[in-house]
Amino acid sequence: MLVTVASAKGSPGVTTTARVLASLWPSDVVLVDADPAGGDLALWMRAPDGSPLDPEHGLLTLAVEARRTPNAAVATHAQPTDGGLPVVCGLQAPEQVAGMGPVWPAIGHVLSSAPGAVVADVGRLGPDSAALPLVEASDVLLLVVRPAVESYSHLRERLRWLARHNPGPRGMPAVGIVVVADPRDSRAVRDLQQLLAHGAFTAPVLGAVALDPKAADVVAGRVERGIERSLLVRSVRQLVEPVYDLASTRHFAHVTRA
Numbered sequence: 001m002l003v004t005v006a007s008a009k010g011s012p013g014v015t016t017t018a019r020v021l022a023s024l025w026p027s028d029v030v031l032v033d034a035d036p037a038g039g040d041l042a043l044w045m046r047a048p049d050g051s052p053l054d055p056e057h058g059l060l061t062l063a064v065e066a067r068r069t070p071n072a073a074v075a076t077h078a079q080p081t082d083g084g085l086p087v088v089c090g091l092q093a094p095e096q097v098a099g100m101g102p103v104w105p106a107i108g109h110v111l112s113s114a115p116g117a118v119v120a121d122v123g124r125l126g127p128d129s130a131a132l133p134l135v136e137a138s139d140v141l142l143l144v145v146r147p148a149v150e151s152y153s154h155l156r157e158r159l160r161w162l163a164r165h166n167p168g169p170r171g172m173p174a175v176g177i178v179v180v181a182d183p184r185d186s187r188a189v190r191d192l193q194q195l196l197a198h199g200a201f202t203a204p205v206l207g208a209v210a211l212d213p214k215a216a217d218v219v220a221g222r223v224e225r226g227i228e229r230s231l232l233v234r235s236v237r238q239l240v241e242p243v244y245d246l247a248s249t250r251h252f253a254h255v256t257r258a
């Protein structure tokens with residue numbers, strides 16, 4: 001099962017949400033940093049002994065293997081981290097995207113057929129996004145948005161484009177939306193739901209990721225402390241089941257067809 005996490009525009013908290021979601025996933029999971037603009041996870045996370053991760057070992061080595069064989073093993077390119085979550089480190093510089101060339105569809109195939117689940121951060125999503133083949137191969141695309149008029153406007157444009165985009169017989173993944181919002185603002189989810197319903201968009205708003213700067217600092221490795229009980233972790237825990245259910249609709253349809 002492949003879950004891709006992306007934004008329509010801006011930096012609403014894709015990497016933060018993807019990392020927390022993967023750490024709470026109920027079965028075996030690998031977190032993949034596939035943001036073509038350059039990865040953050042290699043800088044945010046640490047090996048179990050506290051040492052830095054090897055930024056050279058990850059998406060680039062996976063690309064080399066995926067180019068040779070459709071049976072590449074994602075796990076071989078993942079590194080263990082201190083919370084136990086295996087991570088495939090991302091690209092260090094945007095120039096490396098050019099070197100990846102036509103291998104993205106092969107990576108999409110490898111990630112979507114991996115045993116267990118894969119949560120992949122694909123960064124900003126648009127028609128020219130190099131990581132689009134990963135989205136096309138995924139079971140669910142999770143779009144992260146902040147509650148602001150301009151964010152909603154970009155989200156609507158992206159949903160319009162996704163509805164028209166048809167990559168082939170498998171079609172596009174199920175799309176779900178999450179709003180990074182102040183936990184005291186109970187209207188954020190409802191307002192966005194209503195806005196999308198007016199425009200006849202069918203993508204469900206799955207819920208809110210709590211705006212929680214202190215916990216987000218921990219996720220980004222800027223501060224060390226436990227965040228088990230933080231609003232951020234508690235809010236993302238509520239999203240695991242809806243994301244899983246949404247992903248299952250396409251995952252099992254695909255499995256049945258195969």
Ligand SMILES: Nc1ncnc2c1ncn2[C@@H]1O[C@H](COP(=O)(O)OP(=O)(O)OP(=O)(O)O)[C@@H](O)[C@H]1O
Binds near residue numbers: 007209211220
């Ligand atoms: N739930 C949250 N609550 C508070 N701050 C957050 C939250 N999620 C992310 N942030 C903060 O917002 C900033 C951007 O977050 P993040 O890097 O996750 O976003 P992104 O969409 O992946 O951005 P980029 O375009 O750089 O890849 C960071 O400073 C991060 O700590």
Ligand SMILES: [Mg+2]
Binds near residue numbers: 016035040121123
């Ligand atoms: Mg990011």
